[in-house]
Amino acid sequence: MSAEPLFAYGTLRDGDILAGVLGRRLAPGAIRPAKAPGYRAVYCPGQVYPGLALAPDSAAPGLVLDSLTPDDIAILDAFEGPLYRRATISVVTGTGSVVVSAYLPVTPAPADADADADAWSLEHWTLHHKPAALTPELRIAARARHDRLGAGPRQN
Numbered sequence: 001m002s003a004e005p006l007f008a009y010g011t012l013r014d015g016d017i018l019a020g021v022l023g024r025r026l027a028p029g030a031i032r033p034a035k036a037p038g039y040r041a042v043y044c045p046g047q048v049y050p051g052l053a054l055a056p057d058s059a060a061p062g063l064v065l066d067s068l069t070p071d072d073i074a075i076l077d078a079f080e081g082p083l084y085r086r087a088t089i090s091v092v093t094g095t096g097s098v099v100v101s102a103y104l105p106v107t108p109a110p111a112d113a114d115a116d117a118d119a120w121s122l123e124h125w126t127l128h129h130k131p132a133a134l135t136p137e138l139r140i141a142a143r144a145r146h147d148r149l150g151a152g153p154r155q156n
Contacts, residue, residue: 009062035059050120051105078144
């Protein structure tokens with residue numbers, strides 16, 4: 001049974017983080033480029049992670065993740081923690097508009113639609129934050145998987 005597709009606009013776009021969280025790599029056909037019109041990714045206050053902020057003239061880049069299981073979603077919910085909530089948004093893929101889930105910050109991203117809010121990019125995060133973030137993030141992901149599944153990494 002598959003869950004609703006998920007739009008990843010932040011660190012879950014990084015293959016190492018996504019595989020570490022899920023305990024496996026998704027099949028290439030289960031990952032599609034997409035954009036979320038009306039949003040942009042900005043830094044959450046005091047964090048190296050983004051939140052989606054309302055921005056009518058923007059479109060946040062990301063990926064649609066298909067073929068996620070209910071266990072995957074539960075693990076992702078635990079990984080994202082209390083600072084994010086899963087909500088439904090519309091995104092645009094190469095084949096048109098699709099309704100997906102996305103993790104939005106519980107506290108709205110700073111200055112929604114404010115051009116002064118610092119834009120977040122995966123490229124900048126990869127260069128400046130990934131080396132320091134990878135080990136702790138994978139530890140959090142392993143704990144979330146263990147709490148949900150009571151086991152280590154899953155095999156394909």
